[in-house]
Amino acid sequence: xxxxxxxxQALSIQEGENATMNCSYKTSINNLQWYRQNSGRGLVHLIxxxxxxxxxxxxxxxxxxxxxxxxxxxxxxxSRAADTASYFCARYQTGANNLFFGTGTRLTVIP
Amino acid sequence: EAGVTQFPSHSVIEKGQTVTLRCDPISGHDxxxxxxxxxxxxxxxxxxxxxESKQDESGMPNNRFLAERTGGxxxxxxxxxxxxxxxxxYFCASSQGLSGARTEAFFGQGTRLTVV
Numbered sequence: 001x002x003x004x005x006x007x008x009q010a011l012s013i014q015e016g017e018n019a020t021m022n023c024s025y026k027t028s029i030n031n032l033q034w035y036r037q038n039s040g041r042g043l044v045h046l047i048x049x050x051x052x053x054x055x056x057x058x059x060x061x062x063x064x065x066x067x068x069x070x071x072x073x074x075x076x077x078x079s080r081a082a083d084t085a086s087y088f089c090a091r092y093q094t095g096a097n098n099l100f101f102g103t104g105t106r107l108t109v110i111p
Numbered sequence: 112e113a114g115v116t117q118f119p120s121h122s123v124i125e126k127g128q129t130v131t132l133r134c135d136p137i138s139g140h141d142x143x144x145x146x147x148x149x150x151x152x153x154x155x156x157x158x159x160x161x162x163e164s165k166q167d168e169s170g171m172p173n174n175r176f177l178a179e180r181t182g183g184x185x186x187x188x189x190x191x192x193x194x195x196x197x198x199x200x201y202f203c204a205s206s207q208g209l210s211g212a213r214t215e216a217f218f219g220q221g222t223r224l225t226v227v
Contacts (some may be wrong), residue, residue: 029131033215042115043154043202088154090216097166098144099216101154110206 006089006102014110019076021105023089024069030092032065033099034074037086045097046087082111115138115219117203123225129191132222136185136205142166143186144216145178145205149199160186163166192224200224 004052005024014017023032031050035043038068049056049065056063062075086106090099116135124130127167136143145157158168162183171178175194180186187206200223204216 035218042188042220043204045215045217048215090154097142097161098156098159101158103151103153 001080001085005086006105008105009103010108012108012110013079014066015079015081017079019079019083019107019109021074021087021107022071023073023102024071025089025091025111026070027091028094029067030094032063032072033090034061034072035088035090035101037088037104038040041083043088076107079107079109081109083107084109115203115205116216117219117222118200119222120220121223122224123227124193126226127192129189130193130224132188132190132201132203132224133184134188134203134219136203137217140207140217141183142206142216143180144204145181145186145188146202146204148202148221149196154202157188186225190224193224195217195226198224198226 007022031048031049033048034046036046037043047061047063048060049063060077065072086104087094088101088104089100118133141162143160145176146154147157149205156170158171158178159166160180163180177189200221202218202221204218206216
């Protein structure tokens with residue numbers, strides 16, 4: 001299957017707390033990307049991590065990748081109400097020239 | 112620099128009618144992708160253009176869907192005739208480059224299609 005799994009499906013936290021979302025996949029990848037979708041809007045690229053990288057940071061975002069376990073996690077530190085959105089991981093699979101998405105994690109940050 | 116634009120943002124049509132969605136990618140991006148998200152489910156790949164050529168259309172659900180990319184610029188996705196299960200949000204994305212290392216994709220706002 002092209003699909004991966006993201007968990008949790010929904011996450012609700014208080015403002016200031018950290019949010020962790022996980023993504024697992026089944027096939028080998030070239031890179032893995034995280035996107036955010038605010039309600040009713042398009043997907044916004046957050047961060048890309050290549051298969052030979054283990055960790056990457058961008059502002060309050062931290063992404064890890066474990067290719068042996070075929071999993072990735074996205075950590076948002078010191079969350080804000082504006083972080084409320086759906087978060088998707090997308091795999092760029094070896095041999096394919098497109099992205100495969102999962103169902104996403106719906107994050108709600110309560111002010 | 113203008114981003115990826117999609118038109119219309121919303122469309123409500125009756126079953127059996129025809130709808131055409133349009134996507135204008137970022138200028139200079141050879142790769143153009145169409146994706147669809149049905150309510151609550153994953154974002155599914157539909158097809159991929161490289162310039163005006165269809166590189167991969169393995170995700171197209173059936174022959175009621177027809178995608179074109181005139182002159183390697185904008186793309187259209189036509190659904191004819193539309194069925195109830197075609198409802199969802201259709202996203203278009205574009206990117207530069209052909210290698211896996213440079214595949215940050217820029218997405219449009221999506222077209223929400225409702226078939227009644």
